[in-house]
Amino acid sequence: MARWEPGARERLQAAALELFATRGFEQVTAAEIAQSVGLTERTFFRHFSDKREVLFYGQQRFLQAFVDGVDAAPPGASPLEVIASALHAAASLFPAERRPYSRMRQSVIDQNPALREREQHKLAGLANAKTVAEALRARGTGEPAATLAAQSGATVFGIAFAQWIREGETRSLPDIASDVLHELVNLTGTATGSPKLP
Amino acid sequence: MARWEPGARERLQAAALELFATRGFEQVTAAEIAQSVGLTERTFFRHFSDKREVLFYGQQRFLQAFVDGVDAAPPGASPLEVIASALHAAASLFPAERRPYSRMRQSVIDQNPALREREQHKLAGLANAKTVAEALRARGTGEPAATLAAQSGATVFGIAFAQWIREGETRSLPDIASDVLHELVNLTGTATGSPKLP
Numbered sequence: 001m002a003r004w005e006p007g008a009r010e011r012l013q014a015a016a017l018e019l020f021a022t023r024g025f026e027q028v029t030a031a032e033i034a035q036s037v038g039l040t041e042r043t044f045f046r047h048f049s050d051k052r053e054v055l056f057y058g059q060q061r062f063l064q065a066f067v068d069g070v071d072a073a074p075p076g077a078s079p080l081e082v083i084a085s086a087l088h089a090a091a092s093l094f095p096a097e098r099r100p101y102s103r104m105r106q107s108v109i110d111q112n113p114a115l116r117e118r119e120q121h122k123l124a125g126l127a128n129a130k131t132v133a134e135a136l137r138a139r140g141t142g143e144p145a146a147t148l149a150a151q152s153g154a155t156v157f158g159i160a161f162a163q164w165i166r167e168g169e170t171r172s173l174p175d176i177a178s179d180v181l182h183e184l185v186n187l188t189g190t191a192t193g194s195p196k197l198p
Numbered sequence: 199m200a201r202w203e204p205g206a207r208e209r210l211q212a213a214a215l216e217l218f219a220t221r222g223f224e225q226v227t228a229a230e231i232a233q234s235v236g237l238t239e240r241t242f243f244r245h246f247s248d249k250r251e252v253l254f255y256g257q258q259r260f261l262q263a264f265v266d267g268v269d270a271a272p273p274g275a276s277p278l279e280v281i282a283s284a285l286h287a288a289a290s291l292f293p294a295e296r297r298p299y300s301r302m303r304q305s306v307i308d309q310n311p312a313l314r315e316r317e318q319h320k321l322a323g324l325a326n327a328k329t330v331a332e333a334l335r336a337r338g339t340g341e342p343a344a345t346l347a348a349q350s351g352a353t354v355f356g357i358a359f360a361q362w363i364r365e366g367e368t369r370s371l372p373d374i375a376s377d378v379l380h381e382l383v384n385l386t387g388t389a390t391g392s393p394k395l396p
Contacts, residue, residue, distance in 0.1 A: 079385050121315065124322045144357050145381055151357070152382070155349045159342045183343055184350070187277055188386045 009047045009057075011037045016054040017101065020108045025051075025115065055105060055115065059122055063131065065090045066153070070135035079141050083153040084181055086132065090157060091173040094164070103165045123158055156180045207245045207255075209235045214252040215299065218306045223249075223313065253303060253313065257320055261329065263288045264351070268333035277339050281351040282379055284330065288355060289371040292362070301363045321356055354378045 015037045019028045030051050034044040048054050069089025073082040094102060109115040132153065136146035160177040163169055169176075213235045217226045228249050232242040246252050267287025271280040292300060307313040330348035331341075339347065358375040361367060367374075 117319065120319065120322045124318045144361065144378055145385055147357055148353065148378065148382055149385055151353045152350065152385070155346065155353060159345055159349070163342065180342055180346065184346055185386045187343055187347055187350070188383045 008039060008043055012039065012044060012047055013054055013057065014101070016051065017104050017108065020055075021104050025108055025112050052115070052118070055109065056118065056122065062090060062093060065093050067131050067135050070132060070139070073139075075139075077139075079136060079145055079149040080181075080185070082136060082139065082141075083149050083156075084178070086153055087157055087160075087177040087181060088174050091160065091177045094161075094173045096172060099165065102161075103167075106165055123154065152184060156184060206237060206241055210237065210242055210245055211252055211255065212299070214249065215302050215306065218253075219302050223306055223310050250313070250316065253307065254316065254320065260288060260291060263291050265329050265333050268330060268337075271337075273337075275337075277334060277343055277347040278379075278383070280334060280337065280339075281347050281354075282376070284351055285355055285358075285375040285379060286372050289358065289375045292359075292371045294370060297363065300359075301365075304363055321352065350382060354382060 012033060016028070016033045019033060019036060028051065030044045030048075031041040033051065033054070034041050048057065066086045066089065069086035070082050072089060073085035077085070109119050132150035133146040136149055137143070141149065156177060160173060160180045163176050163180070164171075164173045171179075210231060214226070214231045217231060217234060226249065228242045228246075229239040231249065231252070232239050246255065264284045264287065267284035268280055270287060271283035275283070307317050330351065331344040334344035334347055335341070354375060358371060358378045361374050361378070362369075362371045369377075
């Protein structure tokens with residue numbers, strides 16, 4: 001029977017990241033990750049299907065936070081306000097103490113083409129997330145506005161996140177997301193009159 | 199020596215799509231595609247590195263059209279107007295007579311998970327296209343506005359394209375792209391006052 005290991009998942013994640021960062025993702029095995037924190041390979045595989053999953057664990061929770069944020073917006077909120085609420089909910093999953101972990105994770109991913117592709121795929125999944133657009137439609141937002149709003153929210157999150165993990169950045173992720181969302185509003189508001197396609 | 203085959207690429211593309219659509223992508227070989235239009239397998243491989251490439255040929259030209267559209271915007275155009283110009287240039291690559299081909303291509307891709315992933319990757323590449331953001335920065339747009347504008351342009355294009363190939367849709371792709379861009383402006387303009395994160 002599986003023995004319950006308190007905090008095993010978190011310890012495995014921290015150890016894996018440290019090993020990936022120092023020795024390179026390809027060079028590290030699941031068994032080594034487990035051993036480095038005094039756990040067995042079997043325990044590792046109770047928590048993660050493979051070593052790559054260590055880096056991508058929590059996606060579902062992240063997507064759910066977005067949807068919960070949509071649902072948390074007050075009735076009558078505009079689509080933009082709904083997206084602001086979704087961004088706040090998702091950004092709040094990344095408190096300041098997680099920034100070093102997120103930075104290190106990104107540098108591991110940036111060094112490995114297959115991991116970069118997986119990450120890009122994950123972000124595209126968020127952008128295409130039918131669940132967020134569906135939550136907006138359930139509130140009465142039509143199409144294409146619901147899909148546009150959902151994808152714009154993903155764009156804003158991605159840009160804000162990249163800024164958050166930049167060296168020297170001290171603002172919180174929710175604050176940066178708010179700033180980037182304002183930039184989007186400014187961007188689409190800078191045209192004199194209606195934007196025209198030539 | 200390679201013999202020049204007038205229109206060989208286009209004939210191979212049309213034949214491949216027809217075969218993929220009727221028999222399934224996995225079931226068709228490069229040799230069969232070539233034979234169906236009286237060409238040799240060697241000719242096929244002078245034009246495409248593999249049968250998958252038939253479906254993704256032209257990406258570079260598409261991305262270039264986006265960048266050219268940025269450059270074609272008049273000096274002093276707002277970032278939104280620049281994106282409108284880029285969208286128009288890219289959308290103009292898809293005239294009405296190409297719609298049946300694009301529809302058939304999409305249905306082939308939708309039926310194959312590996313092709314779907316490749317397509318998603320391609321769209322993410324457009325969204326992350328440094329070239330469009332760079333062209334905007336070269337015009338004086340700062341960050342994150344340049345990246346936001348580039349990614350929003352990709353979002354608008356993706357939504358417009360999906361609409362363009364829907365059954366029964368008769369508007370041109372440039373017109374739909376213009377409509378979706380207006381939706382984005384409306385979306386970010388519907389908040390009463392500044393959008394607030396809770």
